Amino acid sequence: MPKPDILQLGPYPAWDLPALEARFSLHRAFEAADTAAFVRARADRLRGIATRGEVGAGRALIDALPNLEIIAVYGVGTDAVDLDAARARGIRVTNTPGVLTKDVADFGVALMLAAARGLVGGDAWVRSGAWAARGLFPLQTRVHGKAVGILGLGRIGAEVARRCAAFDMDIAYTDLAPRDDVPDWTFVRDPVALAARSDVLFVTLTGGAATRGIVGRRVIAALGPRGLLVNIARASTVNEAALLDALESGALGGAALDVFEGEPALNPRFLALDTVLLQPHQASGTEETRKAMGRLVHDNLVAHFEGRPLPTPVI
Numbered sequence: 001m002p003k004p005d006i007l008q009l010g011p012y013p014a015w016d017l018p019a020l021e022a023r024f025s026l027h028r029a030f031e032a033a034d035t036a037a038f039v040r041a042r043a044d045r046l047r048g049i050a051t052r053g054e055v056g057a058g059r060a061l062i063d064a065l066p067n068l069e070i071i072a073v074y075g076v077g078t079d080a081v082d083l084d085a086a087r088a089r090g091i092r093v094t095n096t097p098g099v100l101t102k103d104v105a106d107f108g109v110a111l112m113l114a115a116a117r118g119l120v121g122g123d124a125w126v127r128s129g130a131w132a133a134r135g136l137f138p139l140q141t142r143v144h145g146k147a148v149g150i151l152g153l154g155r156i157g158a159e160v161a162r163r164c165a166a167f168d169m170d171i172a173y174t175d176l177a178p179r180d181d182v183p184d185w186t187f188v189r190d191p192v193a194l195a196a197r198s199d200v201l202f203v204t205l206t207g208g209a210a211t212r213g214i215v216g217r218r219v220i221a222a223l224g225p226r227g228l229l230v231n232i233a234r235a236s237t238v239n240e241a242a243l244l245d246a247l248e249s250g251a252l253g254g255a256a257l258d259v260f261e262g263e264p265a266l267n268p269r270f271l272a273l274d275t276v277l278l279q280p281h282q283a284s285g286t287e288e289t290r291k292a293m294g295r296l297v298h299d300n301l302v303a304h305f306e307g308r309p310l311p312t313p314v315i
Ligand code: 8YV
Pocket: 052, 053, 054, 074, 075, 076, 077, 078, 100, 281, 282, 283, 284, 285
């Protein structure tokens, strides 16, 4: 049996490759000088796409592959895949939920603590000799006991909230509806009202059209000059121009961001701000989680081509 041909849209760690290459012919589009020509040259053979959460598989690519059967996403977010285009053709889509939840939540809380307590600036203060030359580091902001808002109480949002509870924080959340299994957490339907009562606002929404720009000018203004925005979801959920304006004017206290419009490039205005903590989309980036994500991509592809139920289907 010839191995199914799979278009690989982004790099995976080396440890994922032996198992994938044992079962599939991988075509590494991300190494090609001309991606479109690379895809065209093998379009009829390709039966699968293996991609990453932040790398797009849009309608044009799906339409260009007449024999496409499955798109396996290395990540939980599927907003970069055109699900309507896939659904219309009966193309299966899988992701990697569950295995990354706690790492992403850990990272979100780490961002909150690091931003509020000035960990990055403190490290630079020591390394640069400023401690000896200039004296004590400027005082920072307390975290424990403060009010936290969770925008989107899905798997990741709930794990963030659980961690914040251990810091004696007052927890509120928005979601599609109140949840009856979290009686200690306050449901606030309106994101602006949530931001107004929060010292720290976490964005843990799924990306996509339904959540685009939810963190807009009014939410940012409501969070206010002492508020901290933590985004471990998708940049599309935030109006980035409004965020930058508010940070520059001091209308927003600070932001800790793992995701950016157009990443890995980012708006250079971020670099001039000392009230932001910038991270390279690495919330799920531990060896343990990435190994589990790689296994799920492999297991979904193998299950599909063996005609078995998919371990983690989206559609
Ligand atoms: C990954 C992610 O960084 O799960 C997601 O949706 O964005 C992240 O876990 C990404 O998918 C890895 O490429």
